[in-house]
Amino acid sequence: MDRATNYEQLKETISRSYPDMSKQLQRIARFALEKPHDLALGTVAAIAEATEVQPSAMIRFANSLGFGGFSEMQQLFRGHLVERVERSTSYRERIEAIRKKQSNGAAAPAGVLHELVGDASAELAHLEENVSPASLKAAVKLIAGAARIHVLAQRRAFPVASYLAYAFNQLELRTHLLDGGGGMLRESLRSVAREDVLLVASFRHYSPEVIAAAAEAHARGVPVIAITDGPLSPLKASARVCFELADDSSKPFRSLVAPLTLAQALVVSTGHQLAEQPARGKKKKP
Amino acid sequence: MDRATNYEQLKETISRSYPDMSKQLQRIARFALEKPHDLALGTVAAIAEATEVQPSAMIRFANSLGFGGFSEMQQLFRGHLVERVERSTSYRERIEAIRKKQSNGAAAPAGVLHELVGDASAELAHLEENVSPASLKAAVKLIAGAARIHVLAQRRAFPVASYLAYAFNQLELRTHLLDGGGGMLRESLRSVAREDVLLVASFRHYSPEVIAAAAEAHARGVPVIAITDGPLSPLKASARVCFELADDSSKPFRSLVAPLTLAQALVVSTGHQLAEQPARGKKKKP
DNA sequence: GACAAATTGGAATATACGTTCTATTATTGA
């Protein structure tokens, strides 16, 4: 095991030996790569606490990488830190460089990413303004109290549905993703009961099947929660709770950042709700 | 003499009291202002030697500025060091703006959303830092030149795959979503050819099927583009191009904002690329 | 299911570090 001599090498060494490490050492390895600042400045005790590990494990970690001790390894993290600082002016230059490249006609991929990141940030800011706490609370109540959760979306909105289905399953809620495979949508829908809840997501141009499904469920008395884009959405009529995310249709490729963050908020809030007031007809871990 | 609370104040205090200092303290003061990094990281002994001064003089210096000891003063230098690094992420201001809107957030749904929006913004900022223009360009080239595009992801990463599949289809590229339904993953994989490209996404804990699939494709000479989380990912070994989004694993519910925005950047950039240099063995609109 | 090996937790130890104290050396003013 040859000891690294700078941060880049160290990163490489950690990555390479990561698979062969014990569970605890892996935990430390992840922390080290994610929060190099903390490793650079903290004491062994402090870092060990942050990683939820004994101080001795930190030394073992350093030793396993070929260092004589923790301090020896820490030097590399410190070196990297000052390096970053001394080069920190270059970041703004990089952005400028990207900006210039962008204006010369052919949109460079890096410029595209930069722009999308900007758009996404703006979307997030709007999201917070357009979502009322009352709606969130109502939706969480419906979800937490439901016997089963059904999620439905298609096309562009489908990732939102698959995320919701995955995340609610992680919370050990009975969740069904209605993907309408093989034209089974009507059949699946019939099994949605009044004590359940139906989560739908759809944006322009609204998928007719989803609209129809929401309307039918609503007519049968099933509570519907809708994630959609603005007051013109046909989903609004069928929804007990409706989240209207003003989706800027001027962009050709609209992003899913806002609806997904909303979805995540629903999941996390539901998790909190369940933790406070557990057991409402659904199973929990033993 | 009131003790400073941040680096800027400290600088000011030193400048002000400089004229009244003894010769030796002035020497230290100059050193401190010229090499703040050394003050941040070095030990008393080391700094004293660099300044050609006795260690005790360093303590006298700190005391003369109102600090209880050297370590207390050093905290300010350290704080400044990490601040410089973290500030270079440019979006920090926007994040702060969002964070400041309301800070009384507990576990209330609105507070949760607020927090998630903040986290997502931070993720976006990191995304831009961690993605190199070269990787993006290389990935776009691979995608635009491929006969067919295959997309694979499972569990938490699945929404990324479904988004990619949908979006590339909109670009009228031959795109296949390998969802592994009914254990058909191995069979679907066999149809992936060397002139195709395989896009995979996986985060901890990495789905073994996806890892294996990527490795197999790579072994067969199929170019693999991976979206994953950091240098520890087992996908790295199989990838022609690998996007490493340092996913903060300290949060229980990690968001998909960063990978999805990256995915969108790939789609949009590929769109541009195709517009410039059309027709490479794939059909176009009639 | 029992044994061996590896991993981990936690107290004990050694070391490095910051700090304090005092003797010594410069500095200043008469």
Added chain:
DNA sequence: TCAATAATAGAACGTATATTCCAATTTGTC
């Protein structure tokens, strides 16, 4: 030049910190 005072050097001290070591626990294997 000689006190009187401030400044400094350097050793001594106590604390905080890294490190070591062994027991306890988990993990792997037959």
